[in-house]
Amino acid sequence: MMLLLSHEAPSQTPVILSITGGFMKATKVHIRNFRLLEDTEIALDDATTMIVGRNNSGKTSVVEIFRKLTRADRTPFGFDDLSLSAHDRFDAALAAYDEMVAAQATGDSDAVEEARDRVQDLPTIELTLTVEYAADDVISALAPFIMDLDPDRSDATFVFQLRVRDPEATFKEYREQDARKPMDLHRFLRKRFSSLTTTSIEAIDAQDPSNRRVVSDVELSRLISVRFIYAQNQIDDLSSDATRNLSKGFESFFRSNQTDNSVAEAIDDLLESAGADLDKQYQELFKAIYVDLQLFGVGSMPGLPVLSVVSQLESVRVLTDNARLYYSDAGQTKQLPEAHNGLGYSKLIFTILQFISFYEELKRSTPEPSIQLIFVEEPEAHLHPQMQNVFVRSIGGFIGSKADWNVQVVITTHSSHVVAESGFECIRYFDNSEKPMQVRDLSTFQLREQKKDGGPETLRFLRQHMVLNRCDMFFADQLVLIEGAVERLLLPTMIQNVAPDLAHKYLSVIEVGGAYAHLFRSIIEFLNVQTLIITDIDSVDPADKRKAAPVASGTVTSNPTLKAWLPAKDSIDELLVVDAAGKTSNRVRVAYQVPDDPQAGAGRSFEEAFILANPELLAGARLAGTERAFQNPDGTRKSTSELVADSWTVATNIGKKTDFAFDIALLQGWNTPLYIKEGLEWLSQKP
Known part of the structure; x- marks a missing residue:
């Protein structure tokens, strides 16, 4: 028996993961003394609860x-x-x-x-479960x-x-x-x-x-x-096709839908008719055997039964081990066996089939359970990022189409793509940085932010960031917020040079720019994740329309992170003398330019800070993309002392910052600017 399934292009219309149905819901789970869950309370969403967190935080x-x-x-x-x-x-x-x-x-x-x-x-x-009803x-x-x-x-x-x-x-x-x-x-x-x-x-x-x-x-x-x-890691695409998990999934669906199903009954009727014909054929086929058995007294001796072969064509037995799932691409007539299809499609189809089977089974239950929970473990297994988004939409669309299905879904995931498709309110973040492990309910975070001045705008920004960028902050051991592409390109090398232990940790590097880092403050503090913010001192001259100015002549900063968050100062003179404690708040630290050499002063940007940290190296180097910025007007190369004295001008003339980053990447033996070195060393220490 063959089941044919065509690949159709997925719908591009987004489906909100929500449900309708009765009011009776499981609202809260309280777990005590089970593995990492010493005293853990989880609020359940009416529709979908998304459990996220670092590895070994208790999600499974x-x-x-x-x-x-x-x-x-x-x-x-x-x-x-x-x-x-x-x-x-x-x-x-x-x-x-x-x-x-x-x-x-x-x-x-x-x-x-x-x-x-x-x-x-x-x-x-x-395990204590709280239920609410109307x-x-x-x-x-x-x-x-x-x-x-x-x-x-x-x-x-x-x-x-x-x-x-x-x-x-x-x-x-x-x-x-x-x-x-x-x-x-x-x-x-x-x-x-x-x-x-x-x-x-x-x-x-x-x-x-x-x-x-x-x-x-x-x-x-x-x-x-x-x-x-479950994660369904047993699904494979080996050419032997030995596991046949999808085919078995269809067998299971048929088995659970035999009762009160007109199609299943029609199949049974056909098999019964075929069985009668087979009985006649069996009599002819085994006639010689019956004659030989008679010679041995079968049928004549008292107590010995007369034997006959009778067909048993039951639909489930016929389907079991005889169903084969075949695929055909849209517009094609040829089919390929299940194992020839990619793991992503197999996993997606298998999971959706499970949802369909659960629904059909529950609709036949008498009485139908008022509370229905489905746990989905790591649905991202074998699914590429786009397919992960399709999964969330597909499940949401199916559940949403069943107005009579009062189901709640609990998903454990390590996927930033699954999280991005879900929104804040359903996320439960497992924070194992404290003992006992804490559950941070982002629906609470959302309600709190909505009541703040500027909170709704912050939420809109964070939601947009979740959609446009990977939400690795929910899974990372530590976060690094950076200004732009230069820091992102050079950060791996700087980590290797000054804090190699960080290479063994899961860092999520978020490129936010100096104007937006402070918008992450509320969620970073709520999640309690160790975070380093690498930003620029951004000195400006208020007497000259707040234009950018060298640190030596600028009197205030234009950086909202430094003014409103850490260290909550806007005077350049004050910023330059803040100690490590003043740059740190709980598990968050800020790093901005400070003098590498007290005689040379501090740079305003990463580029200037790098020049001041490496004047001798840059004076003798030949740069492919930014060479002209390091030359005097007469075309001669600036000396070490000239680079230090003219660092502001050189940094301003660099032009494309990414070209400078690639030039640096080709150099050997350069020094990491002191402010980044201090920040990475703090991050590498045990939190």
């Missing part, structure tokens, strides 16, 4: 705890699933158990009870979870919990084991954790946590459905 752990608690992952919880900070509590509880045993031996009942309380104080892995929602499925009678409340909370079943028995067993053969407590717990623990689901009153009741898996399944779409 959100998916993993849902997988384990919903038994999509049948691997039991292990001791190492507990956050590291929770491990010491087992040691403390063991010490309390030993005290309890000693107190029992002496008959001190008060000491026994006090120690017993501490023995019971063991960490639990918890008064006119159908809440029959939610009824077991509503623990209050307040008509003004419209929330319900339930908690999944994994805990040690019997702490006293656990430590008693450990001490017996340790007496027979010495063993570390944590090693014992690693070996026995699954048998020592138990899980439960309870509905609780958020305003009175003592008011709670146990709910069953059946009650939970009527309320909530959780599905997962």
Whole structure:
């Protein structure tokens, strides 16, 4: 059986990722003591929640705890699933158990009870889900979870919990084991954790946590459905076509849509008719075998059955291992097998097929779960940047077309392109620069900025930057904001020369220009990411219509970053004497021109600062693109002293700054200007 699929050009109309449907929503997830998620609260968007952050910040752990608690992952919880900070509590509880045993031996009942309380104080892995609903929602499925009678409340909370079943028995067993053969407590717990623990689901009153009741898996399944779409790294394009993941995806879709599907029923009718014909052919084909069996007494001896071969043409069996997905390019008649198609198309089709299957399956559920969550893990795998944008639009368009689908999507991603397509309000940034890890909700950031003077304009600028540039700030270890192309071209070499450790970190270099760096202040401070701002001192003369002037004669700066952010000064004299602490605020530092040689003064721009840091080298060099700027009017080459004295004029005459950058790149042994050197050294230090 062949399934034919043509490549059609994607629609160019942008689709907003949004949903419609009932009001009942999961609004908040609170995870405790699971891996990096020691005490993590995540607000869920009504439509799509985008979880982003640096590597090893806990993004995948959100998916993993849902997988384990919903038994999509049948691997039991292990001791190492507990956050590291929770491990010491087992040691403390063991010490309390030993005290309890000693107190029992002496008959001190008060000491026994006090120690017993501490023995019971063991960490639990918890996932708490908060649900909100409207008064006119159908809440029959939610009824077991509503623990209050307040008509003004419209929330319900339930908690999944994994805990040690019997702490006293656990430590008693450990001490017996340790007496027979010495063993570390944590090693014992690693070996026995699954048998020592138990899980439960309870509905609780958020305003009175003592008011709670146990709910069953059946009650939970009527309320909530959780599905997962994984990174799908097993999709490949090997010529053997052994995995056939797309074909299997279509098989799975057919299997889940057999019931109440007229097309599936028609296929079954056709197969039933074909089966009757096959039965007749089988009788003829195997007639000789039947005769031989009769000679051995089959059919005449008591208890020996008469055999016959009957066709079993069930649609699912026919489809399984017989469906082959073929591709044809638009306008072409020839088809190629699944494995000949690129990974990007295969991944995109497979993911969309999963969404379609989930929708069809849920529509047949009785009753249909009121809350539906779909976790999509790293959808960017195998997708090039444009295809990543197509993915977000395609999923948004499909969900938006289903007015009766009340689904919420949670996406974990490392892709700046996926983020750029989503906007601020749905982003949850996982910041692992602090312990415990913090979740920074950009919907909160957006609301806060909208209330500020100039905030809406800042948001528009940042959104535009997200669309036009890569949003690597959400994934980088550190940020570097620079003035322009020259710094961007030369920064790798400067890092190699003065701070080689930075080469092993994920730096996001953002070219913002001196006039716009300050617009990033709010989001950088909100994200709490370590940031170096490399900018120009931009000296001007207010007495001469604020025209650009050498640092020695300019009295103020025109740079809004230096005036409004760091170091919040506009006097050139004050800027030149600010110390390192004055240039730093929390995890942000600014770097602007300072004298490399106190006798020579400071440059106004990077070009002038570079000349003052390398006068001897430039005096003896021959430059391809900017040679004329380094010559005297008579055509002779400027000397070292002349370059220092005329640095302002030389820098002004350079012309194309990128030509100067390429000239520098061809030189050997040049010095990094002091202000950039100090900034990079600060960035390379442990934050």
